[in-house]
């Protein structure tokens with residue numbers, strides 16, 4: 001069976017040997033919820049006699065994660081409050097931990113505990129450890145040679161336009177400080193600081209004047225001819241539209257390079273609605289017949305996808321369970337690879353994903 005086949009592939013297997021067979025830099029995101037170590041009564045959570053044995057196994061899994069995750073990839077790994085600190089240290093030996101997210105569950109067993117018999121605070125949370133490769137951003141910059149290319153482009157691409165504006169400024173005999181002062185008066189803020197001259201005439205942070213600003217500059221330059229000026233009307237004679245066409249052409253080249261660079265960076269997108277801090281409050285999935293004991297709520301999984309994936313990315317969950325990661329990944333337009341060692345759980349997840357894809361196909365062709 002192919003390891004990846006669009007839109008998704010599920011494997012019924014122990015994930016460790018299967019992960020070992022994957023090539024380096026194979027996936028864009030690993031979003032997964034491994035066993036917690038003796039939190040659940042299920043056999044899959046009681047495979048290790050001691051926490052040390054669990055940590056050794058987790059270390060082996062993380063070795064594979066670090067190897068197969070692309071340089072721009074993201075890891076989200078769920079952990080129990082009891083083991084989260086230890087798992088976080090194991091991750092930090094291989095990857096850079098960005099957040100220790102606390103998923104505070106609004107409902108759950110904590111609501112029904114006998115407080116008088118408690119000897120410590122009752123855990124109401126699950127933890128989600130979010131990590132990337134060490135030095136991920138500089139890897140992207142180096143891989144694309146982005147910084148050097150951008151600097152070179154700024155120097156060469158926009159230079160003819162910048163030089164034209166600056167030559168005209170000098171021909172008209174205006175100093176940058178005088179232009180800034182006139183600009184502030186024109187804008188009705190004579191006592192403020194700053195201006196636009198550094199952007200229009202200097203090499204660093206160069207920016208094209210807007211049509212209104214350009215018309216203002218033309219008028220300004222013609223209003224007081226400098227010493228060297230013989231034909232005032234010819235100062236800044238090029239129409240803005242002509243400059244603008246040149247600028248658009250050059251900017252397109254610049255933007256393409258920027259896009260190539262951004263594709264090499266770890267994606268991270270936030271909207272104004274979803275949680276932007278490291279405390280999340282998504283409701284748990286309510287019990288139903290046949291529910292996986294750890295089924296993750298789709299809104300939470302969607303939040304992770306929206307923040308950290310792009311359409312077409314390969315998302316891996318080697319501890320598949322009910323398949324929530326797979327559904328959210330497919331909804332986000334990603335390709336998905338899931339691994340589950342329990343035959344019954346694997347079959348249930350396979351049905352859930354097939355039903356989802358079937359329903360999506362039906363509604364698309366209706």
Ligand SMILES: C[S@@+](CC[C@H](N)C(=O)[O-])C[C@H]1O[C@@H](n2cnc3c(N)ncnc32)[C@H](O)[C@@H]1O
Pocket residue numbers: 013014015016032033034035036044292294295296318319320321322323324325339340341342345
């Ligand atoms: C905590 S649950 C995942 C629940 C899942 N996030 C969901 O939303 O339903 C962990 C799952 O990993 C599976 N598992 C445990 N050890 C495994 C292994 N070595 N390889 C593959 N799957 C494994 C278990 O059978 C269990 O279904």
